[in-house]
Each structure stands twice: as structure tokens, then as C-alpha cells.
Amino acid sequence: MASLTVRQLDDRLKKLLRMRAAKSGRSVEDEVRTILREAAEDTGRTVLDAFEPPTARSRARTSRTALPVETKRVLLIIGGGIAAYKSLDLIRRLKERGITVRCILTKAAEHFVTPLSAGAIVGEHVFTDLFDPAGEFDIGHIRLARETDLIVVAPATADLMAKMAGGHADDLATTVLLATTAKILLAPAMNPRMWANKATKRNLRQLAADGAAFVGPNEGEMAEADESGVGRMAEPLEIASAVQKILSAEGTQLLQGRRVLVTSGPTYEPIDPVRYIANRSSGKQGHAIAAAAAAAGADVTLVSGPVSVADPPGVKVMHVETARDMLKAVEQALPVDVAIFAAAVADWRVANAGEQKLKKQPGKSTAELSLIENPDILATIAKRKMQRPKLVIGFAAETENVVANAKLKLISKGCDWILANDVSPRSGVMGGDRNTITLVRSSGTEAWKPQSKDEVAATLIARVTETLNEEKG
Ligand code: CTP
Helix, strand or coil: CCCCCCCCCCHHHHHHHHHHHHHHCCCHHHHHHHHHHHHHHHHHHHHHHHHCCHHHHHHHHHHHCCCCCCCCEEEEEECCCCCHHHHHHHHHHHHHCCCEEEEEECCCHHHCCCHHHHHHHHCCCCECCCCCHHHHHHCCHHHHHHCCCEEEEEEECHHHHHHHHHCCCCCHHHHHHHHCCCEEEEEECCCHHHHHCHHHHHHHHHHHHCCCEECCCEEEECCCCCCEEEEECCCHHHHHHHHHHHHHHHCCCCCCCCEEEEEECECCEECCCCCEECCCCCCHHHHHHHHHHHHCCCEEEEEECCCCCCCCCCCEEEECCCHHHHHHHHHHHCCCCEEEECCECCCEEECCCCCCCCCCCCCCCCCCCCEEECCCHHHHHHCCCCCCCCEEEEEEEECCCHHHHHHHHHHHHCCCEEEEEECCHHHCCCCCCEECEEEEECCEEEECCCEEHHHHHHHHHHHHHHHHHHHHC
16 A cells, blocks of 8 residues: 655644654654554444454454554563562553553462453453463464563562573463563562572573563562562552653653653641641652653653652652752752642641640640741742743642632743642542643643543653754754
């Protein structure tokens, strides 16, 4: 079929196409091909199914599993460890990033997760057995090995790593690992003593020399009582970021050479040495933005209040507690090209914070706290004369009149964009995984569809990329 030249696209359509392409990390040309392919699949399939005999149709079912070349594909091998349950969340995280996932479970993994549960999340058959005629007919181990951009082994157990280092191929997972030419990312997980064992260290060196990449293991509590140390599998978000980094390193790094600053999480304002004022911010949105910017190749500094989400890999993280410390850290991180203020900064701190623990007063059933306003970090940076970032972006956390209040904040704080969101308890945004954003700029507003916080991050970074590149001309 002839290749196509598309003419007479209006400017808005061109802009939307560029944004879509930036978001999915493709060239505009590849994005157009993907759109055409999806449209042809949707309408063409109905016509095809009506005309084809059943045998041809079953062949077509198999070939439909062959994916568009531009779609990033990950083959996830789940090994047999207690951390296997986290790999189900990893599948979700990868899919949220637009990555297509196929999954192999080792025999040992089936003791921890079932093919049914993994298959329900992947959305297709999960592969378990080298000698399963249905699996071999459907895809086959060689196609599993070839039709992927990256193989992720999570959890990578000591046994699986040993087999890989020795070049064994005695089941589906190890055969695919031996047959692939794709990059391999391992997320090791095992008991700290097994991790420290000389044999494991030897295998690790061998695998690294063979070109494997690693994420984790982390330090922390083990599943076994009273066991802790290095050996916990990296968190799904960390693994997903490492995957994105490897995949986008092969593609375009649209924010390469740009410096991005992100604030995230709540601040804690002390009342006395043991009590503090805080809020329900989890840091998920700010951390996802930092991770998305790093995946796009930016040099990212994340200034984070106290949160339980893991530091995104490849990002410089400055941990702070109070609003005043957050402002200091932000100022230290300047100059940057883009500053994104996602932190839920406490508006007030306690003026009379006690040096010692406040004690109850006999006969007094009330206590007074006097509050004093904290510095507005976003406004301070947006109104700087020197070293003002090219793009200053804030959030507006509102519980009513969301867009109207956000417009007022855009003006009063002097920033360039505001991402307005409804944080009332019914929205589930605070602490939750999803967000509904309206982008407010002086030129107008734009409602984004409800999406995961990772998707919001990817959309925002695509927007930022486009704006910076437009400026460059
Ligand atoms: N912000 C900040 N420093 C503060 C307060 C807020 O940097 N002391 C930033 C937030 O990170 C966010 C934006 O300002 O990007 C708006 O925060 P929000 O909590 O929605 O608004 P407030 O300024 O606190 O105003 P109000 O509480 O009256 O809605």
C-alpha cells in the first residue's frame, strides 16, 4: 500500500496531534499510523468477521494479538516469591502508561498468584507452560521472546537469577529469557541473607555483565517475622518508572537538557515536639509528575513533604517537613526551566509552638493555638524578578467553585498555569489514585477527562514539552 502524505490539517489539529504524539513518546508520523491502524481495526474487524469462515477467523484472532510496532510492549515474568502479589499492581501501572503487557507465570509463582487473577488484569491469556499446546499454538515461546521491547522479571528470585546466569532453559520463563534479544530488567526480591550470599552476588555480576538492568532490591521489613535488610522488591511505581526510562531512552527524550522542579506531599507544622498540623495529601500526584518528567529526560528535583510513596528513581529528592523548609529547598534548586507546585502546603503554622510537649492544664478543658501565615511558595517563585522559571505551574485544591477559584489563584499568585481539581471528600482525589483536572491559563480553560494520577502527569508533561518546544521555535 502506498505511504500517505496528509495535507491541509488545520493548526489546532496539528497541535493536538503533536500533543498526542508527545504523550505517547512517538513521532507525529508514527502517531498518525497508530490512529489509522486503530480506526481500521475497529470498523474493519466487524466486516471481516462477517465474511471469514471460522478457521480463518481463529487465525485472525491470533494475528490480532500481534501488536502495532509503535506500541511499547513489555513481557512480565512473575517469579515465585511472596512479592509476586505486587506484580499485579505493576501490570496496572504499566497499562496506565499505555504499555501493552504480556505475562508469564513460573510454576513457583502460581503458588502466590493465579493465572486467572494475572490474566484478568493483563486482559489476555497468561502463559505458564512451555509444553502447553494451546499456548504454543497461540503465540509460542519464540514469539513471546521476540515480540517485546523489554522483558521485566519481577520478582526475580535467587533461583531465577541463578538459572539466567547459568543459561538454563528448563521452563517457559527461562527458555524465553534465553531466546530473547530484548533488554531485560530484573527486580530482585529475596531474603537479605540470600541476597548477601556470594553465589547470588556472583550471579548478579554475571547478569550485569550480560547487559541486564536492575531496579531494587530495597531495604526494609521482610514477609518473615523479625527479618529485615536489603531484599524487598522495588515498589511497582519504581519498577514502572524504570521501565519507562528504558523504553523512552530508546525513543525521544523530549525534555533532555531541561531542568524541572516539582513540590509534592503535605507539610507538617509542629505544635510541639510530638504533635503537628498536617493534611491528607499523599504525594502521589506530585511524585507521578516528577517521575514523568524524568522519564522524558529532564533533570528533575523533587521537594517532598513527608509521604509514604517511594522516591521516584532517577530524580533528586529533597525531603522537608515544614513550609518554610520547603521554600528554602525550592530556592536552592533554582534556576529551573519549569516549576510545578503540587504540594499541599499548610497555609498556617503554629505561632506559639512549644519547645516541650504541651501538657493538659488541670481544670482547663480548652487550649488555644495561635496560627500565623506561612510563606506562599508558588507566589514567591512566580513573582521573582531574577531566576523566574519560564513556566510556573500551580494546582488549585478546591472544594467548591473549582474553576472560578482557580482563575482567581492564577492571577493572585502570578503563575502561568493552574491545574484545578476538586478535593472534596466525595471526589476521592486526596489520597486516591485518580484525578479530574481543569487546566486554567490566561488564554482559557480546558477540562481533562478523569484519569489516573500517572496519566495526569503524562498529559501535563506532554503539554509542558510542547510549550517549551514551541518557544524554541
Ligand atoms: N501553595 C504554595 N504555598 C502555600 C500555599 C499554597 O506553594 N503556602 C501552592 C500549592 O502548591 C498549589 C497552589 O499554591 O500549587 C494553590 O494551593 P491551594 O491549597 O489550592 O491554595 P491556597 O493558596 O492555600 O489558598 P486557599 O487555601 O485559600 O484555597
